[in-house]
Amino acid sequence: MARSPDPLNLDSMLCFAVYAAGHAFTRFYKPRLDAIGLTYPQYLAFLVLWEADGISVKALGDRLFLDSGTITPMVKRLEARGLLQRQRDEDDERVVRVYLTAEGRGLRAKALAVPLEVGAALSDEAATVDTLRAGLHRLRVLLDDASSGTPSA
Amino acid sequence: MARSPDPLNLDSMLCFAVYAAGHAFTRFYKPRLDAIGLTYPQYLAFLVLWEADGISVKALGDRLFLDSGTITPMVKRLEARGLLQRQRDEDDERVVRVYLTAEGRGLRAKALAVPLEVGAALSDEAATVDTLRAGLHRLRVLLDDASSGTPSA
DNA sequence: CAAAATTCAATTGCGCACAATTTAATTGCG
């Protein structure tokens, strides 16, 4: 009589493992990002901006899987702090582009230390990290496919 | 001359893979949980309550890695909807315990369908799911250890 | 036993995160 496993058991659920690991990352990043004055989502936005300065609000949101309701106020807060500027595209007035200021570009140097500390915390698991990231990427794709009406259609 | 990989490249970061997969889960769950009237965090709380009715607010928060600033208002909203009741512990007046109502217990039957749909979306990856979950669990432990002053101390 | 320290819940303030709506600009189609 093998007891049937509870299908609603929290610890057996992949979704909760992802949820909890996400919060753990936020906690880990918090003191490191406090040092450069960014929140974790803001840090992600800068990762994009350091690679693609002048990107549109829309494209920034697509890159981070966030919508305008999240991006717009975040970008406005960063603009208020002088880390970037928002500017309407001349050719298409619907589009707002985000340009880093010198101060915003300057943050990058300080940010370089952060992934090193992540690497240190996970030092023994270097091999697993690639597997995990690949698995999570595939997970996201499968979930998003399933979320937007089966793509087989 | 192998080009040195950008240490701040978004797509190479495990933290972003976790972050994005978490949002993908939320999106996937949204329409399923709308059907039973719960948000995703509320669903997690019920997973705990269905297994541990009468748990304290503190213990519920520990289980979900959330603090009273998150749990207290969530539990109050659920109480306002008649899904549970809050009650001070008689032996220790600091403690508030959470008890499911009949309606709250009744949600469990509807919730059983949800993990089945997750399984369906990830059908071909059943083998990877266990590896992923284990990897994420270990990831969370390593990050939390590193977050709370090295435990080697 | 009494004062100090700890614990639990609640509260306040700020920043995501997303659904739904609104407004403006652009594209597409007859």
Added chain:
DNA sequence: CGCAATTAAATTGTGCGCAATTGAATTTTG
């Protein structure tokens, strides 16, 4: 060309999520 459909941002409202603080109950300790 002119109107409909689409697209981009912004806005509104609700609900997390956490830091910091408060207040009350309990435990620890001198």
